[in-house]
Amino acid sequence: MRHNPPIRPGIGPVPRQIRAKEKNFSWQNRPAVIQCTYSSVSYHSGDFMLSIYLQRVIDSATVADLRAAYLDAMGGLGFRHTLYAARFLLTLPAALSRDKTETYGNFPQEFDPLLKDPDLLARSVWLRWSARHSGTISTRNLYQDRGKSAQDGSDKAFVLARRLGLEAGQVISLRDPVLHGQGAVLLIPFAGATHDDVERRWAVSHQEITALSWVMHLRMAGIRQNGAGQLTPRQREVLEWSSTGKTVTEIGTIIGVSAATIEKHLRLARNNFAADSTAQAVLKAHLSRQLFTRDPSNNPPQ
Structure with a gap:
């Protein structure tokens, strides 16, 4: 009986040498392959996976390419829903920089109004935390620390996420003094996930995800810079x-x-x-x- 080679989301068939490496791979006692309980797709962790995803992110020439590469990577590492928002050149007066908020994601269609309204998204508990802190935080801890502002109904983004079963997730702050900007990533494993689901997936792939997020953020700054008005x-x-x-x-x-x-x-x-x-x-x-x-x-x- 013939078996087809495994497929990684957004990457294609896994090369034979990598499949062999997966079979015996162990990095910091992490499993090489973890079966997601919510779908028939597997997500993978390891340095060989990181290099493939990193290459796609680095090679991205447009925002659309970068978006696709990063979302595929996050899906392959166990987080089906991703939301990214960032602004650059914040040290310049707004009238001079005229720099709009860069947002993208693969959340349900109900989130589209948030992506089109940077002010509404900026008031979310996720972005407000990221604007003041560095590092990462689970939404479990975030809502405990800022429960009143998150759950009193004034945070429309949180209310919508909770209604759609996207409450449990992980937030990554992308504050960068070199770029004079700030950004954030919100990662959700799948609709209906629990905080325990988030912590299990984050424990497996947090290093790869953090590295990819920073490379994506820096690449975004470069693409936007290259897209500025070009002089003759x-x-x-x-x-x-x-x-x-x-x-x-x-x-x-x-x-x-x-x-x-x-x-x-x-x-x-x-x-x-x-x-x-x-x-x-x-x-x-x-x-x-x-x-x-x-x-x-x-x-x-x-």
């Missing part, structure tokens, strides 16, 4: 000269074009970054690492 070589050049204090007339003389042409390039650069002034465009171009990136031998502005 001429727009970059005039912004660089402008950042050194040169006037429009002076830049025109240096480059050898009219002042009107310089004004046009500056205007297009401002439009690319939705900036209200050239100074804002310079700052945003700097934050997206588009200024002074040429080889030093190419004689950048002095």
Whole structure:
């Protein structure tokens, strides 16, 4: 009788050498394969699994790719429902950064209004805890510590989660001073899961999940940065000269074009970054690492 190779969610057939490794694998006394009681799909834990998931996350070129890779990873590690929310560049004034909250998840459709309303999601007990703390916390402990605010009906996200049987989960705080941002991940094993279900799954895969979450968060920052307004070589050049204090007339003389042409390039650069002034465009171009990136031998502005 022929047996088909096992399938991992979002990855495909498990290579023969990895299947053999799974058979004898033991890492910190963890089982290599744990059968989920709520479905016929197995979820797996181990360093070999982590490398596969990490590669998918790192190779993601778009937010959609990153979302799919991360959600597949969380599902493969025992958490069917995942909710991610993050904001970056929080040290900048809101009018300057105009940075929207990045959210995605695979919660039931009833959660769609939350994903479309960052303010409503920001008031949830999960994100409020993540904005003030680092590390992880189970919702069991979170609700005990902040039970009144979570259960008095004012937290619409919590009320909805409880109604859908998504109350028991794990929260990961993604506060990062380097990125000047904050984020959070809420993980739920499956609808109707108990807090004990969460703790069992978290005990098995918490290291892999935490590592993947941070890599995903950092990759998200990079994708968003790369998706910022892209400057043409001429727009970059005039912004660089402008950042050194040169006037429009002076830049025109240096480059050898009219002042009107310089004004046009500056205007297009401002439009690319939705900036209200050239100074804002310079700052945003700097934050997206588009200024002074040429080889030093190419004689950048002095």
